[in-house]
Amino acid sequence: MLLDQSGEIEDHWPLLADGNSVPNAGYALVPLARLDEARDQDGVYLGAQVPNDANPETLSQHFGRLGLISVDFPSFSDGRGFSIAARVRDLGFTGRMRAEGPVIADQFGYLLSCGFDEVSVPDDVAIRQPAEQWLAQLDRISLSYQRGRSGRTSVLDQRIASAG
């Protein structure tokens, strides 16, 4: 299941299978290892699938060429992906960011706040935690002490605003 703040969405980014060559049109999600090869196909709308030990600095040289960065979460409790997203955003990436793996609905707000736009979870998570649970989680927690990157204001900002 792929979803963002609006609920379940369609996946435009087919993963490039091993052995297939990079197309020169449409969308393609390619593993980090094949990015150098793929970026020369200038007709394709390119996404990169990166492991959670990828170096955001190294990735930044490809930013201009990427429409999507999909960060792997091998497990919901391995939180490296949160920092990768935050770092990638700090380095100026303005395309879409995806968290891919068995993350859970309870983490949705954190993921968005770190700079992710969408989440792709495997079927066993999607069955137990349908999109409604993910959206309900966003409604449940309205306040955050950190500014984050999802457009919400922080408690600190709200205090200043309410003090006028």
Added chain:
Amino acid sequence: MYRYDEFDRQFVAERTAEFRSQVARRLDGSLTEDEFKPLRLMNGLYLQLHAYMLRVAIPYGTLDSRQMLMLAHIAETWDRGYGHFTTRQNIQFNWPKLSEVPDILDALASVEMHAIQTSGNCIRNTTSDPYAGVAPEEIEDPRITAELIRQWSSLHPEFTFLGRKFKIAVTASAEDRVALRLHDIGVQIVRQDGKAGYRIFVGGGMGRTPMISRELRGFLSKADLLPYLEACMRVYNLHGRRDNKYKARIKILIHEKGIEAFREQVDSEFATMKREAIAAPPEEVSRIAAYFSPPALPDRSEEEAKYSRAYQSDPDFAAWVQRNTFEHRTNGYVAATISLKPIGGVPGDATAEQMRVIADLAESFSQNEIRITHEQNIVLPHVAVANLYAVYRALQGAGLDAPNKGLVTDIIACPGLDYCALATARSIPVAQAISNRFASPQRQAEIGPLAIKISGCINACGHHHVGAIGILGLDKAGVESYQITLGGDATESAALGDRTGPGFGYDELPGVVEKIVDTYISERDGDRETFLQTYRRVGMQPFREALYAA
């Protein structure tokens, strides 16, 4: 002290409601047990040996009477009439039922308390000096900084699923009462060229690989605190080991990478991040600081005659005053330590009735303020000397008058095998047996300051590595065996203890400690040389001979 505003209140209320729904989603199968576990831990709920345990946060160890009364109410209503104060200045309840935990959290929220991040692989309760706002040489109240860190670290979206737990302490005194150098990050408020700022230490910790932290930054300007901490956390989160939970603390990263390489990475992160988006605005810092402005304490030194009469006529009171009070920056006041270490008692435990006595005393005699210390004692921070005898008599009536702060019977002990699922040996009964052995107040006074710290397993919750005498309980083929270390120190002269040699059996322990103490007494250079000073001077040899000579 800090007061919640509407935002803090709503934040805690939302979090409590969230946990209620997480319990429900665990029960209806939306969450697996593996998924639920870190969520419940981040809400302070552990599964122990016999039951669940709920650990309630007491931010930087400060609370007021109303909050202490609520803790008493919780102990009576949902537990077995007592609570256990911990080395992170928190309180644990040992017998709550899972289904009632959301009700307990609601009760806590009604007095601006919660159990958020008292467990789990996230940034834990930030600790601070129990004499904050009291100590004469303090640069400023460290709780302003601790509160900033509390807010910044609460449900931080980036750092809620770290490789391992993360502990931060803040002090503003040169005299270290927070075990600063044994924290993942230690923040010391210092002055440079007339300006207050921060000295940052990183990579300390206890556990199975104890380490004293290293200085990461000699002076950091105050406005940069939160961005700098965020840079440290990000480097740790990205590069800390995830392959082995015993090597996942930041101390291992620093050890393997080296402090220089770590500093370089933090500096590069710090240089490129959006610092102004992370730093607390000056308005917010001033808002928090206002809550910690010193209480208006009228000079009451004139009324001390009454106190002097009691001091001269009641030797027990005099002993308690000498041992358990600390100089206050305001004339005519002291900070008074309420020892939770009565002879033969369970270190850190307080009954609901005792909590009420403490709450009443704080309300009547201590500006409504209470502190918890990392030594598992309680402090009334602002007591007029003129009221000291009344306070003492009330404590006496509640079994809270032990005059043993810092002495051989002021023992830190983890819950051990009596409660904890991780424990390999008992620690509470060990503390009780040692306490009974050294019950005589004269003998304790003769021995002088001596910190005994006991852990019931290698995870070191009882801080044994930094005990002048450290005791670590292990399991050797089904039998409890206790390793002894000497010379550990949690203060500004931080040191890890050295092992004496082979371990000892449970029944031998009081005798073993007695031999160590007797050796110290015979070796010391005059009765003003403390145990640690003697140990540093004479070394391990005489102690080893006393313990192991045939």
